[in-house]
Amino acid sequence: MALMGDHSKRKICYYYDGDIGNYYYGQGHPMKPQRIRMCHNLLLNYGLYRKMEIYRPHKASQDEMTRFHSDDYIKFLKSIRPDNMSDFNKQMQRFNVGEDCPVFDGLYEFCQLSTGGSIAGAVKLNKQATDIAINWSGGLHHAKKSEASGFCYVNDIVLAILELLKYHQRVLYIDIDIHHGDGVEEAFYTTDRVMTMSFHKYGEYFPGTGDLRDIGAGKGKYYAVNFPLRDGINDESYEQVFQPVMSKVMEMFQPSAVVLQCGADSLSGDRLGCFNLSLKGHGKCVEFVRRFNLPTLMVGGGGYTIRNVARCWTYETSIALQTEIANELPYNDYFEYYGPDFKLHINPSNMTNQNTTEYLDKIKSRLFENLRMLPHAPGVQMADIVDDALKEESDDEDKQNPDERISIRASDKRIACDDEFSDSEDEGGRTTTADGQKKNKESNRTKRMKLDDEKNSASTSTTTSVTTTVTTTASAATVVGGAGDGTGVAVDAKDVKVDLPKDTINQISSTSSSSTSTANTPQQSATTTVATSSLTTTAPSTSNSTIDPIKAPTAVVDSSSNSQITMVTANSKSDAPLVAKQDKAPSTSTPPPSLTTNSNATSLTNTTITCTTSSVSSVVESSEHTAQ
Numbered sequence: 001m002a003l004m005g006d007h008s009k010r011k012i013c014y015y016y017d018g019d020i021g022n023y024y025y026g027q028g029h030p031m032k033p034q035r036i037r038m039c040h041n042l043l044l045n046y047g048l049y050r051k052m053e054i055y056r057p058h059k060a061s062q063d064e065m066t067r068f069h070s071d072d073y074i075k076f077l078k079s080i081r082p083d084n085m086s087d088f089n090k091q092m093q094r095f096n097v098g099e100d101c102p103v104f105d106g107l108y109e110f111c112q113l114s115t116g117g118s119i120a121g122a123v124k125l126n127k128q129a130t131d132i133a134i135n136w137s138g139g140l141h142h143a144k145k146s147e148a149s150g151f152c153y154v155n156d157i158v159l160a161i162l163e164l165l166k167y168h169q170r171v172l173y174i175d176i177d178i179h180h181g182d183g184v185e186e187a188f189y190t191t192d193r194v195m196t197m198s199f200h201k202y203g204e205y206f207p208g209t210g211d212l213r214d215i216g217a218g219k220g221k222y223y224a225v226n227f228p229l230r231d232g233i234n235d236e237s238y239e240q241v242f243q244p245v246m247s248k249v250m251e252m253f254q255p256s257a258v259v260l261q262c263g264a265d266s267l268s269g270d271r272l273g274c275f276n277l278s279l280k281g282h283g284k285c286v287e288f289v290r291r292f293n294l295p296t297l298m299v300g301g302g303g304y305t306i307r308n309v310a311r312c313w314t315y316e317t318s319i320a321l322q323t324e325i326a327n328e329l330p331y332n333d334y335f336e337y338y339g340p341d342f343k344l345h346i347n348p349s350n351m352t353n354q355n356t357t358e359y360l361d362k363i364k365s366r367l368f369e370n371l372r373m374l375p376h377a378p379g380v381q382m383a384d385i386v387d388d389a390l391k392e393e394s395d396d397e398d399k400q401n402p403d404e405r406i407s408i409r410a411s412d413k414r415i416a417c418d419d420e421f422s423d424s425e426d427e428g429g430r431t432t433t434a435d436g437q438k439k440n441k442e443s444n445r446t447k448r449m450k451l452d453d454e455k456n457s458a459s460t461s462t463t464t465s466v467t468t469t470v471t472t473t474a475s476a477a478t479v480v481g482g483a484g485d486g487t488g489v490a491v492d493a494k495d496v497k498v499d500l501p502k503d504t505i506n507q508i509s510s511t512s513s514s515s516t517s518t519a520n521t522p523q524q525s526a527t528t529t530v531a532t533s534s535l536t537t538t539a540p541s542t543s544n545s546t547i548d549p550i551k552a553p554t555a556v557v558d559s560s561s562n563s564q565i566t567m568v569t570a571n572s573k574s575d576a577p578l579v580a581k582q583d584k585a586p587s588t589s590t591p592p593p594s595l596t597t598n599s600n601a602t603s604l605t606n607t608t609i610t611c612t613t614s615s616v617s618s619v620v621e622s623s624e625h626t627a628q
């Protein structure tokens with residue numbers, strides 16, 4: 001796929017809710033939603049709002065979330081509160097909620113907003129109403145079907161990809177967070193319609209998955225790509241692998257839409273990370289992906305030195321907009337956080353780069369070998385390569401049993417000195433956050449990671465999970481009607497533009513909810529434990545039970561919701577998309593009309609904030625209702 005010229009302006013839609021910064025994981029917890037507000041405030045003060053449409057996302061509904069997640073898990077997230085936790089002990093264990101993923105005030109709403117932005121962005125892309133959609137509140141890539149993990153509860157990325165699959169035959173997921181994008185990989189492990197590409201630190205590090213040899217299974221074999229990295233990777237090394245690998249992936253997979261997870265914990269100086277990227281190195285990935293000129297959803301993810309997260313995502317918003325912004329930071333609500341230099345860009349440290357050129361080249365060529373296994377020429381594709389791939393499960397061509405996931409039962413050290421961990425450091429020396437939450441300096445916080453032996457429900461549960469996920473994919477890709485009660489599965493967003501009252505820039509970011517509590521979650525102690533989710537699964541045995549997301553049956557009972565969903569094949573006219581899957585011609589998507597009907601669709605009303613050069617409105621309300 002040829003790179004497009006990098007000069008054409010694209011339309012950008014940006015999703016942000018002024019409440020997001022008020023959610024609080026608890027004292028000492030490294031995940032701070034406040035970073036999203038800091039980023040928003042910074043990019044407003046750079047004037048970037050003038051060049052994009054800003055939307056307040058709808059709150060994703062339970063129905064939207066259960067297109068991937070299990071009903072009982074979402075019901076649990078909806079019910080649990082800090083004041084009723086004791087009634088949910090068993091479920092908290094089962095759903096891995098409590099330590100890394102604490103119960104906090106407004107937890108479910110937080111998930112709704114984060115997810116709402118990503119789904120709305122996907123809908124916008126599907127409607128070809130934007131070229132790039134941005135949701136920095138999303139990117140929560142560790143969440144599983146029925147389990148919270150790594151500070152993530154609801155996997156907005158999986159849900160957004162499911163939305164994109166309604167219109168796009170092939171969706172590429174790219175993950176540059178320092179952690180493996182395990183939740184997304186797992187969800188699409190057995191399908192060839194989504195390729196997951198993750199660059200991450202591997203070896204003694206959370207979540208423990210993402211081995212080079214994890215390549216997908218069944219039909220999805222070779223559609224999961226993992227680039228394991230070592231500590232200290234710098235801009236040059238990252239570029240040396242990212243660009244050629246992504247070029248090859250684009251050439252071989254030819255996606256018609258891209259989701260880019262821009263986790264900022266891969267930056268130098270991250271509180272939990274151990275890479276050594278500058279904003280420029282991180283941003284180069286965004287720039288590179290952007291040049292392919294495909295409909296792209298950009299989401300956030302990790303990032304725990306929050307001033308750098310705000311810097312990074314502001315800078316990457318400017319890259320999406322193709323607008324240069326000054327290194328001198330504009331005055332903003334959080335100005336003191338950026339001292340002592342008050343510059344946009346950060347300097348990498350002098351840490352050792354443990355990724356030698358030889359190591360990187362070796363991994364790169366191994367990945368290229370796998371990518372070459374993908375069906376490529378149209379003629380080959382016509383010869384039922386997909387069916388062959390299914391049979392390959394027992395093939396001996398790969399003597400190393402690449403479908404076997406390697407579980408690392410080792411711990412993520414997450415040890416840092418007090419300075420690096422103190423909230424006050426992250427927050428510019430303050431002991432009180434902008435919204436008045438009192439923070440105490442923490443001391444002696446050794447982070448450790450729990451060994452996960454007891455969590456090894458292992459292969460069977462993962463297998464089930466993967467299988468059911470494919471069912472979900474099928475339903476999402478082929479929705480015609482919802483369950484008869486009007487709770488449709490399809491989403492159709494209506495955007496309502498609203499005139500802006502004259503307001504100051506600051507007001508847009510100071511939208512705050514007084515209902516957000518400042519209470520700390522009791523169980524969030526000074527010691528944060530990270531659990532490795534062990535995925536010691538063998539190849540999921542999906543060949544018999546899997547519902548092909550493309551050739552879905554005409555009627556399927558969705559076991560998770562007990563509601564019957566009528567389905568048609570992705571393209572009811574023929575299997576053409578399947579056959580054309582690897583067609584050399586880039587398939588710029590024209591949405592198949594047969595997929596756009598959703599009479600029972602949940603209609604989401606977004607509100608646009610149109611910004612003029614002189615005024616920015618406060619964020620106005622959004623509404624969500626069930627249509628028809």
Ligand SMILES: [Zn+2]
Binds near residue numbers: 301303
């Ligand atoms: Zn991360």
